[in-house]
Amino acid sequence: MPPSRKRKFEMVLPRVEALRALAELTAKAGEGSLVIGEETVALEDFTSLKIGIKHLGASCLLKVSLKYPALGVAALPSPASMDAEEAAPREQAVDSAPEPMDEGGKPRYKSLKKRMKHFFKAIVTSLRAGLPPDADILAAFVADSRLMTSYPGKGDDFYPAYDAEVDRLEAAAAGGDLDAMTASVAALGRMKKECHSRHA
Numbered sequence: 001m002p003p004s005r006k007r008k009f010e011m012v013l014p015r016v017e018a019l020r021a022l023a024e025l026t027a028k029a030g031e032g033s034l035v036i037g038e039e040t041v042a043l044e045d046f047t048s049l050k051i052g053i054k055h056l057g058a059s060c061l062l063k064v065s066l067k068y069p070a071l072g073v074a075a076l077p078s079p080a081s082m083d084a085e086e087a088a089p090r091e092q093a094v095d096s097a098p099e100p101m102d103e104g105g106k107p108r109y110k111s112l113k114k115r116m117k118h119f120f121k122a123i124v125t126s127l128r129a130g131l132p133p134d135a136d137i138l139a140a141f142v143a144d145s146r147l148m149t150s151y152p153g154k155g156d157d158f159y160p161a162y163d164a165e166v167d168r169l170e171a172a173a174a175g176g177d178l179d180a181m182t183a184s185v186a187a188l189g190r191m192k193k194e195c196h197s198r199h200a
Contacts, residue, residue, distance in 0.1 A: 025064070
């Protein structure tokens with residue numbers, strides 16, 4: 001799992017002020033920020049937010065913990081995590097065999113996902129090495145991604161955000177922007193993990 005960036009804040013307050021401080025802390029949350037003491041903290045891209053109050057007799061400890069996604073190459077899935085996924089039981093592929101199709105004439109979903117996993121790993125490996133992914137592999141991954149989001153019941157609630165990120169990846173690749181490609185691939189990796197946790 002890629003490392004995340006973290007921020008932590010702690011305040012010790014008289015117990016009678018703790019709930020008022022909590023209300024003040026979250027008063028601007030609807031506008032996208034927390035006010036912690038004298039500091040305003042943006043909530044733009046956090047992945048986790050925890051606020052807790054611990055009673056310490058006449059005082060309270062108010063704790064705020066935020067996690068943000070890692071940046072750059074550190075945000076990409078690790079080779080170990082991708083290898084672990086590939087080590088899971090799977091069907092043996094025969095290169096010379098025709099691709100299995102479903103009743104609608106599309107590739108079987110399981111075959112499509114297996115191919116996408118192979119392309120995604122190649123893209124991540126290139127980006128980790130500081131190189132642009134192979135154009136044909138990237139194009140195949142983009143095409144398969146668009147096909148994948150046409151299968152109903154496989155994570156439909158994730159499809160709009162996934163499609164938008166694939167568009168960003170394709171635009172970044174067209175512009176030769178390695179940083180933007182890396183950010184998009186990292187975002188796609190996070191979406192994949194979240195979608196699989198709910199729909200696998």
